[in-house]
Amino acid sequence: MIEKRARSAYPRFRVLPTRWADNDIYGHINNAAYYGFFDTAVNCFLIEEAGLDIHAGAVIGLVVETGCNYFAPLAYPETVEGGVRVVRLGNSSVTYEIGLFRQGEDQPAAQGRFVHVYVDRDARRPVQLPDAMRAALEAIRA
Helix, strand or coil, X not given: CCCCCCHHHCCEEEEEECCHHHECCCCCECHHHHHHHHHHHHHHHHHHHCCCCCCCXXXXXXXXXXXXXXXXXXXXXXXXXXXXXXXXXXXXXXXEEEXXXXXXXXXXXXXXXXXEEEEECCCCCECCCCHHHHHHHHHCEC
């Protein structure tokens, strides 16, 4: 289990609107949707602040490990705020922690982690993180 972290542990946030389709038959957001929130929060940071070019960049990140702990239910039409931080920064890999918060709340409803391995787009072999990306990731490192 990941140690539960308050909002103040996350240096970057992304507003993540929920969708009607995110709810399941039990009236809350289905567990699979949380992984989409994680991916969106991290990739928005990478695109907007770390120079990731998802369409034509030579380097891409592949998810090789994921996990999630659920603390409280979320439901449409709530707006979720996704906090992002880096907990490990290697030569070609990055481990992120993502906290999902109800708007304005200090404690997360869920908290996840995933690991990206950065690879050459064509060869799919690990490559060193580009300098600009490393600098942006270093800025949100725990």
